[in-house]
Structure formats: C-alpha cells, structure tokens
Amino acid sequence: MDLAAIIALNILNGIGSLVLLSLGLAIIFGMMRVINLAHGEFLMLGAYTTVFTTNAGLNIWVAMLVVSPLVVGAIGVAVERGIIRFLYGRMVDTMLATWGLSLFIIGLITTIFGNTANGVPAPLGSFSVGDYRASYYSIVLIVIAAALMVAVYLVLRFTRFGLVARATMQNPNMASALGISPPRIYMATFGIGAAVSGLAGGVLAPISGIIPVMGAAYIAKAFITVVSGGASILAGTLAASTLFGLINQVATFGTTPVFGEVALFISAIVLLRALPQGITGRFFKGRL
Amino acid sequence: MPKGGRLDTSAVCALGLALMFGLPYLLDTYGIVEFTVFVVMAILSLSLGFIWGYGGILSFGQSAFFGLGGYAYAVAAMNASDSTLPFLAAIVVPTLFAGLLGYFMFYGRISDTYLGVITLTVTVILFNVVNSTAGDAYHIGNAPLGGFNGMPSVPPLNIPGMPDRQLGPDELWYVAAGFLILVYAGLKFLLRSHFGRMVVAIRENESRAALLGYDTRRYKLLVFMIGGGIAGLAGCLFTNWGGFISPTVFSLATSAQIIIWVMVGGLSTLIGPIIGCIAIQYLVSSIGAQQVFNANLVLGTILLVFVLLVPQGVIPALLALAQRLRLPWPARDLGPRTAMDAES
Numbered sequence: 001m002d003l004a005a006i007i008a009l010n011i012l013n014g015i016g017s018l019v020l021l022s023l024g025l026a027i028i029f030g031m032m033r034v035i036n037l038a039h040g041e042f043l044m045l046g047a048y049t050t051v052f053t054t055n056a057g058l059n060i061w062v063a064m065l066v067v068s069p070l071v072v073g074a075i076g077v078a079v080e081r082g083i084i085r086f087l088y089g090r091m092v093d094t095m096l097a098t099w100g101l102s103l104f105i106i107g108l109i110t111t112i113f114g115n116t117a118n119g120v121p122a123p124l125g126s127f128s129v130g131d132y133r134a135s136y137y138s139i140v141l142i143v144i145a146a147a148l149m150v151a152v153y154l155v156l157r158f159t160r161f162g163l164v165a166r167a168t169m170q171n172p173n174m175a176s177a178l179g180i181s182p183p184r185i186y187m188a189t190f191g192i193g194a195a196v197s198g199l200a201g202g203v204l205a206p207i208s209g210i211i212p213v214m215g216a217a218y219i220a221k222a223f224i225t226v227v228s229g230g231a232s233i234l235a236g237t238l239a240a241s242t243l244f245g246l247i248n249q250v251a252t253f254g255t256t257p258v259f260g261e262v263a264l265f266i267s268a269i270v271l272l273r274a275l276p277q278g279i280t281g282r283f284f285k286g287r288l
Numbered sequence: 289m290p291k292g293g294r295l296d297t298s299a300v301c302a303l304g305l306a307l308m309f310g311l312p313y314l315l316d317t318y319g320i321v322e323f324t325v326f327v328v329m330a331i332l333s334l335s336l337g338f339i340w341g342y343g344g345i346l347s348f349g350q351s352a353f354f355g356l357g358g359y360a361y362a363v364a365a366m367n368a369s370d371s372t373l374p375f376l377a378a379i380v381v382p383t384l385f386a387g388l389l390g391y392f393m394f395y396g397r398i399s400d401t402y403l404g405v406i407t408l409t410v411t412v413i414l415f416n417v418v419n420s421t422a423g424d425a426y427h428i429g430n431a432p433l434g435g436f437n438g439m440p441s442v443p444p445l446n447i448p449g450m451p452d453r454q455l456g457p458d459e460l461w462y463v464a465a466g467f468l469i470l471v472y473a474g475l476k477f478l479l480r481s482h483f484g485r486m487v488v489a490i491r492e493n494e495s496r497a498a499l500l501g502y503d504t505r506r507y508k509l510l511v512f513m514i515g516g517g518i519a520g521l522a523g524c525l526f527t528n529w530g531g532f533i534s535p536t537v538f539s540l541a542t543s544a545q546i547i548i549w550v551m552v553g554g555l556s557t558l559i560g561p562i563i564g565c566i567a568i569q570y571l572v573s574s575i576g577a578q579q580v581f582n583a584n585l586v587l588g589t590i591l592l593v594f595v596l597l598v599p600q601g602v603i604p605a606l607l608a609l610a611q612r613l614r615l616p617w618p619a620r621d622l623g624p625r626t627a628m629d630a631e632s
Contacts, residue, residue, distance in 0.1 A: 035401055086596060091401050092346055093595050096551065099348075099544055100591030107585025216540050220412035223405045258420040265413045269389075269406060273396040 002130030007253060009129075013138045015245030016145035020204060021218050022225040022237055023148060024197030029226050030233035031169045031189050034084060035091060037098040039222055040215020041105040042194050046072045046201020048109065051210050054120045061123075064202030065144075069195040076194020080187050088186070102215065109212040122206040137206065144203055148196065153234055165189055221261075224268040230278020239279045244268065297476045300559055301469055308465035312458060320461050322573070325529050327464045330565045331471055332522035333549040337561030338475050339515035340550060342484070344491035345508060346400060349407030350519050350546045352414050353382035355537035357520025358527040359418070359433075362442040366431035372448045378524030379517045386516025390509040397505070408543070415538035438534025445528050455528075464525050468562070471518055475558055478514075487511055541584070545572075548591050554601025563603060 025039045036042075046068040053063040083101060087094045124136035156162035165185055168175040172182040208214060225244060229236025244264045252260030275282050312320055336350045360381035364374030389410060393403050422435025433439065445463065447453045455463065478484050490497045490504045498504045527533045536542065545568070553564020568590070575583050598605055 035405070083592065083596070092404070093599060095346075095348075095401065095404055096547065097592055097595040099547070100588045100595060102588065103541075103544055103584045104588030104592060107582040107588055111582045111585060216412070219540075220409045224409050227402055227405050256420070258416055261416055262413055265409055268409070269392055272398060272402065272406065273392045276396045276398045276402075 002132055005129050006132045006134060007249070009134055009138065010253070011246055011249045012142050014249040015241050016142040017204070018221065018225050018241035018245050018248075019145040019149060019237060020141070020200040022222040022229075022241065023145075023152065024193045024195075024200060025222045026226045026229065026233045026237045027152065027196060028190055028193035030231065030236070031165065031193075032088075032186060033091065034088075034190070035095045035098070035223075036193075037095055037219070038079070038102040038105060038215075039098075039197060040217075040219035041102045042072050042076065042197035042215075043201035043204065043218050044109070044212065044215040045075060045105070046198035047205035047208065047210055047214065048113070048117065048201075049198065050202035050205040051117055051120050055118060060120060060206075064205065065199065068202030069199040072198025072201065073191045073195030076197075077187055077191040079194070080190040084190060085183065085186065106212050106215070113212070115211065117210045119208075119210045120206050141203060141207075148199070149234060149238065152196070156233075161188070221264070224265060228268050228271055228275075228278050230275075230280035232280035236278055236280040239283070243271075243279070297473065301473055304465070304469040304472070308462065308469065312461065317457065321457050321529075324457070324461045324464050325526070326566045326569050327461075327468050328522055328525040328529055329549075329569055330562045331464075331468050331525065332519055332546060333553070333561040333565035334468070334471055334475065334558060335515045335518035335522065336546050337550045337553070337555075337558055338518070339511050340547075341555040341557065341561070342479060342491065343487050343508060343511035343515070344400075345512055345515075346404050346547075347407045347512070347515070348404045348543055348547070349409075349411035350515070351538055351542035352407070352411040353386055353516040353519035354523040354526070354542070354546075355414060355418075355533075355535070356382040356385055357523025358533040358537055359439075359523075360520065361524040361527050362439045362533050363428045363431040363433075365443045366439075367429040369451045370449065371443065371445045371451075375445060375524060378527075379520045382520030382523070383513050383517040386513045387509065390512040394505040394508045394512070408540070411538055411540065411543055415535055415540075418535040418538060434534075436535060438532060438536075440532050442527050442531050442533065444531060460525070460528055464529075467521060467525065471521070472558055472562070483507070483510075544591070545587065548587055548594075550601075551594050552590065552602055554603035554605070557601075557603050560601050560603035564601065 021043070024042065025036060028034050028036050028039075046064075049068045049071045050060070050064045053067050054060045058067065079101065083097055084094065087097055122135060122137040124140065126133050126135040128134075156166060164175070164180055165188070168180060168182050168185040169189075175185075176182050204218075208217075221244075225237065225240045228244070229238075229240035244267065247267050248260045248264040250260075251263035271279070311323060315323065332350065332354050335353070336347065339345045339347060339350075357378040361374045361378035364377040365371055368374055389407070393406055398406070418433065419436045421433040422437060424432065426433045426435065431439065444454045445460070446455065479488070486497065486502060486507050490502070490507055494504050497507075523533075523537065526537070549565035549568055550561045551564070552568060553562065554560030568587075572583050572587070575586055594601070600608075
C-alpha cells in the first residue's frame with residue numbers, strides 16, 4: 001500500500017515535470033508553428049535567475065514564481081524582435097537560428113558565470129509514507145504544473161487576449177483586416193511562452209544540477225512530448241505527458257533512470273510511426 | 289552541361305590528390321595529425337551535405353551515426369585481431385541503424401520539422417545510454433564500454449590481412465584523405481545516376497515525384513542510409529585518429545557543428561561542406577588555443593549570422609557573385625537549390 005502510494009506519487013511527479021518542461025514550448029509551437037530549439041536555454045535561464053536571486057537573499061517562491069518568468073519573458077520578447085520575426089514561415093531556418101541562439105546563450109552563460117553555479121536546496125523538507133520518504137517539494141511541483149495548465153486554459157479560452165491570439169494564429173490576414181496587429185500578437189505569444197519556460201526552469205532549479213548545458217538534458221524530452229501531443233496545446237501536452245510520464249516512471253522503477261528515459265523515447269518514436277499527427281491528431285481533435 | 293560538371297569534379301579530385309601527397313612535405317608531423325582530423329570531419333560533413341543539400345533531409349542527429357561508427361569499430365577492434373571486419377562493422381552498423389530509424393520516419397510520412405526533432409532525440413538517447421555504461425558490468429566481448437570515461441587504447445587500423453602491420457599517424461593521413469576524395473567522387477558519380485536525379489527531384493517536389501510513380505519513401509530511406517554509412521566511416525577514422533572514443537561524439541554540440549559546417553560552406557554543393565568544415569575547425573582550434581572567446585559563443589554567432597544573412601552559404605554566394613561580375617569561372621548557374629545542381 002505504501003509502495004503503491006509512493007509509486008503513484010512518482011508517476012504524478014514525472015507527469016508534472018513533463019508538463020512543466022514542455023508547456024512553454026507547446027505554446028510557442030502550437031500557436032506559432034515555431035520550433036524553438038533554444039527552449040532548453042530558456043529553462044536554464046529561468047533556473048539561473050531563481051538561483052542567483054535566491055542566493056542574493058530573495059524569497060525562493062518569489063524568485064521562481066515571479067522573477068524568473070518576468071526575466072525570461074523579457075528575453076523571449078527580445079529574441080522574437082531580434083531574430084524570430086525575420087523567419088516566420090521558414091520553419092527549418094527558424095530551427096537553425098534558434099539552435100544558434102541556444103549555443104550562443106550557453107557560451108555567454110559559461111563565459112560570465114563559469115561551468116558551475118551553486119544550487120539552491122529544495123524547500124519544505126520531506127515526509128514519510130510507511131517505510132518510504134518523499135519530499136513535499138514533489139507535491140508542490142505537481143500542484144504548480146496543474147495550476148499552470150489551468151491558468152493557460154483560462155487565458156486562452158476566456159480572455160480577450162486569448163481570443164485574439166487564437167484568431168491570429170488561425171488566420172492572420174483576417175485578424176489584421178479586423179484591426180489587430182499580428183506582429184504584436186506574435187511577440188506577446190512568444191514572450192508568454194518564454195515566461196512559462198522561465199517559470200518552469202525556476203521551479204525545476206532546486207531539483208536539478210545548475211550548469212550552462214542543463215537545457216540539453218530537457219530539450220529532447222520537451223520536444224518529444226510536444227510533437228507527440230500534436231496540434232492541441234493543452235490537451236496534447238497533457239495526454240503526451242501522462243502517457244510518457246507513466247511509461248518513464250514504470251520503466252525507471254523496473255530498471256534504472258537511464259533506461260526509463262530510453263523507454264520514453266522509444267515509445268514516442270513508435271507512437272509517431274502510428275500517429276504521425278500526434279495524439280491529438282486522432283483523439284480530442286480540435287480541443288484547445 | 290555534363291561536360292563542364294565532369295571537368296569540375298576531376299579538377300577538384302586532382303587538387304585533392306595533389307594536397308594529399310603534397311601536404312606531408314609542407315607540414316611537420318603535428319600539422320599532418322591536425323589536418324587528418326580536419327579531413328576526417330570533412331567526410332562527416334559530406335555525409336550531411338549529401339542528405340541535406342541533395343536529399344532535403346535535415347538530420348539533427350548525424351553525430352549519432354558518427355558515434356555509432358566509432359563505437360562499432362572500437363568494440364569490434366578490441367575483439368578481433370585483424371581490423372578489416374571492425375572497419376566494415378563501423379560502416380554497416382550505422383547504415384542499418386539509419387535504415388531502422390529511417391523506416392520509422394519516412395514510412396510514417398512525418399514532416400521535415402518532426403524529422404529534425406526525432407533525429408535530435410535519438411542522439412540524446414544514445415548519449416545518455418552510452419554515458420551510463422560505466423563499470424565492469426557493461427562490456428561487449430573483451431571491450432568494456434567505459435560509460436562517460438570512453439574507451440581508451442583502441443587498436444589502430446592495420447593493412448588488411450596483416451594484423452601486425454598497423455598504420456602510423458602519417459599513414460592514417462593518406463587513408464583519411466584518400467577516403468575523403470573517394471567519398472566525394474563517389475557521391476558525384478551517384479548524383480549523376482538515375483538514382484541521384486530522383487533524389488534531387490524528390491527534394492524539389494516530393495508530391496510530383498510520387499505522382500509520377502516513384503516510391504519517394506524508399507529513395508529517401510536509401511539516401512539516409514548512405515549518409516549514415518559515410519558518417520560511420522568518418523567515426524571509424526576518428527576513433528583511429530585518437531585511439532579513443534567517448535560519448536561526447538553523440539553530444540548535441542557535435543551535431544550542431546556538422547550543421548554549421550554544411551550551412552557555412554553551402555547547401556547543394558559537395559565542395560562547400562568540405563571547405564566549411566575545414567575552415568570552421570581551423571577557427572575553433574585557434575579559439576581553443578587563445579582562450580578568450582568561448583567556442584559555443586562563436587559557433588552560435590556564426591550559425592545565427594548565416595541563417596539570417598547568408599542562408600545559401602559561402603560557396604554558392606561566391607559563385608553567384610562571380611557570375612554577377614561576369615568572371616569567366618564558373619560558366620554555369622549554381623544558384624542554391626536548383627535542379628541543375630544534380631548535374632554539377
């Protein structure tokens with residue numbers, strides 16, 4: 001019973017981490033069809049922001065939930081203005097440019113801060129379930145992931161900005177004819193996607209190694225989740241995260257964490273062979 | 289048109305042969321050893337130049353085949369006395385792996401961007417798996433995989449059938465440069481065949497080629513496998529160069545470098561990727577020597593600048609410039625991504 005509870009918690013934790021890792025990417029890819037290969041570096045910048053502001057004396061919750069998204073969101077807007085906006089409609093070039101950006105950011109952070117940084121400890125401590133111990137922070141992570149999903153859903157579904165953004169993505173010319181400026185919507189959407197990534201990076205900071213190349217460890221997982229999820233941002237991310245989080249944690253429990261990841265990737269590749277449009281290309285079609 | 293093209297190819301090959309036999313007289317041993325690795329990487333760069341520039345398949349994981357070739361050679365060479373079979377294994381293993389991966393991608397008819405994501409992901413998996421194989425539990429035959437420590441003291445190539453006659457560093461230069469010229473000429477030859485024309489036709493318009501009755505998936509799969517095999521060959525030579533291989537060959541940085549070489553040199557040419565590769569490596573090794581700028585910073589800047597400002601690459605840009613200035617050379621159109629390039 002205790003074991004079952006711990007495994008269930010681990011599975012939920014795995015799903016929550018995948019949601020956090022991929023939501024920012026899903027917003028940018030789902031809304032704008034831009035593949036942002038610098039996504040891992042946005043997460044890394046979020047983590048760095050949290051670590052540095054916390055070590056400078058700021059409350060850790062403020063750092064990860066407020067400062068990180070603001071900083072990375074601002075960087076996202078700058079990147080959209082400086083690079084991405086010249087490349088709309090050229091998907092492969094966007095991938096290459098964002099990969100260049102990714103290397104650039106890694107190089108810049110390494111030059112400024114060196115190869116390592118002091119981490120922050122996970123707050124809140126741990127509790128025990130029978131013979132097993134688990135940290136409160138893993139529950140916080142699940143709650144934040146769920147809250148973030150709900151918030152994005154509410155913004156896209158019920159606010160004026162959400163409506164305008166969805167309309168612009170569906171038909172930019174029509175939106176433009178109705179008096180909306182598509183470039184500003186693109187800029188805002190990219191900024192929001194980057195801010196969500198920054199928040200995710202901040203939340204993951206206490207439980208990951210803070211190094212300039214930490215993004216590389218996340219980016220493959222984030223991409224495979226978004227691509228397998230398919231066209232619907234939230235339904236797709238949730239469906240793919242649930243499936244892969246489950247497979248990953250079960251395989252990790254049976255073997256080692258590395259082979260848990262291998263199981264995740266192999267199942268993703270087989271899934272894409274069966275459903276080339278992703279999960280939401282077949283199921284939950286047309287949902288948000 | 290074919291005449292001019294042939295002249296070009298033979299001129300490049302002749303220049304290559306001249307450099308191959310001439311450079312050892314101009315450089316000391318250190319210089320030759322450095323140039324050997326440039327040339328090995330140029331073979332790797334050609335493999336991506338072929339599948340991306342001509343096949344239109346942008347693989348973000350060409351380093352996966354490179355690394356697999358290197359590891360296949362290392363594992364086989366530690367188990368065999370003669371290096372002939374390990375050498376073949378280094379080509380066959382990545383080719384088969386490319387076949388398996390390509391089957392999932394091309395027969396699943398996934399889009400170009402998803403293809404990039406999947407190749408990237410596979411590379412990351414390989415990196416993580418090989419990285420985690422440290423310790424005595426992980427070995428294939430007599431070969432310990434070594435995890436993140438890599439595999440040191442891999443036996444070098446020997447003359448086929450004579451296990452005691454191993455190649456020294458200066459001899460490896462001739463082998464590497466010879467293979468580069470061979471791969472270049474072989475790809476040129478392939479591109480002039482019916483198969484090569486089909487490959488370019490599919491890049492230009494896949495639906496049209498399919499509607500004409502060609503099985504485009506099969507052609508793309510074959511191109512991908514050829515690219516995998518060439519990358520494996522490069523991996524084998526790379527392992528020989530240092531007598532060492534480690535999981536960093538699978539890293540994203542390696543994959544990014546290959547793309548930068550091809551991008552800078554120029555798509556839809558075969559000489560571009562070679563020149564781009566050698567120039568950038570020379571630059572990176574100079575950066576490594578002076579320690580002021582971080583190599584990632586420079587590579588990222590180069591990639592960004594080229595995507596935004598010179599998307600067709602240096603060689604096609606120079607050729608286009610030469611044409612606009614009405615220079616006598618070259619006499620033919622070499623605009624980026626035209627069907628004519630199949631002929632060149």
